[in-house]
Amino acid sequence: MEFTDLDVENAYRLLAPRPTIIVTTVNLKGQVNAAPFSFTMPVSMVPPLIAFASVLSHHTYKNIEETQQFVINIPGENILEKLWITGEKFPPGVNELEKADLTPLSSDLVKPPSIAECIAHLECEVKWIKKAGDHQIIVGEVLKVHADKNALKDGLLNAEHVKPLLHVGGVNFIVGDHLKKVE
Numbered sequence: 001m002e003f004t005d006l007d008v009e010n011a012y013r014l015l016a017p018r019p020t021i022i023v024t025t026v027n028l029k030g031q032v033n034a035a036p037f038s039f040t041m042p043v044s045m046v047p048p049l050i051a052f053a054s055v056l057s058h059h060t061y062k063n064i065e066e067t068q069q070f071v072i073n074i075p076g077e078n079i080l081e082k083l084w085i086t087g088e089k090f091p092p093g094v095n096e097l098e099k100a101d102l103t104p105l106s107s108d109l110v111k112p113p114s115i116a117e118c119i120a121h122l123e124c125e126v127k128w129i130k131k132a133g134d135h136q137i138i139v140g141e142v143l144k145v146h147a148d149k150n151a152l153k154d155g156l157l158n159a160e161h162v163k164p165l166l167h168v169g170g171v172n173f174i175v176g177d178h179l180k181k182v183e
């Protein structure tokens, strides 16, 4: 191998492709928000904690600060275009689920809805939030999980069936064994 130096600001580009989630939240008025995130990872099994990082200005972050709740929705390949729409900049209070023609489902233990078209829903309550550079790390405790019956096989994600959306960066995703660009 022949190595070259990269700008350190691009180091995260090498930690890819990353699983992409759609986070649903509500504000104090109960207005629904949805947006995709790929800076995400599990951080504890017991208790079950999952982290993701959001820019301070995102409505997702503001809603979580206000209500301390969110749902992590795990999309499959069939909703890539809809996921992309939820990532567009809309004014506060706009429901991206309506914009993307995604179906809200009532969650069991938290106010934000889950997304019917996603293969799994993780209902979360904030454990802690900490600033990390230009993002805020949000760690949530998973209170409840629903998953499509075929999402797991022998206790593991049935990736061949689910075809998770893996974000490489920008419009580029790995789906199955190929690169897909959102148009």
Ligand SMILES: Cc1cc2nc3c(=O)[nH]c(=O)nc-3n(C[C@H](O)[C@H](O)[C@H](O)COP(=O)(O)O)c2cc1C
Binding pocket: 020, 033, 034, 035, 036, 037, 038, 039, 040, 053, 054, 055, 057, 058, 059, 060, 061, 084, 086, 087, 088, 089, 090, 135, 167
């Ligand atoms: C695939 C994908 C992954 C993204 N990952 C992140 C992320 O990890 N952190 C972040 O702050 N923004 C991320 N974004 C950008 C936000 O989703 C986008 O700015 C969105 O409009 C924020 O919506 P909100 O203001 O309604 O929360 C991502 C966008 C896409 C399309």
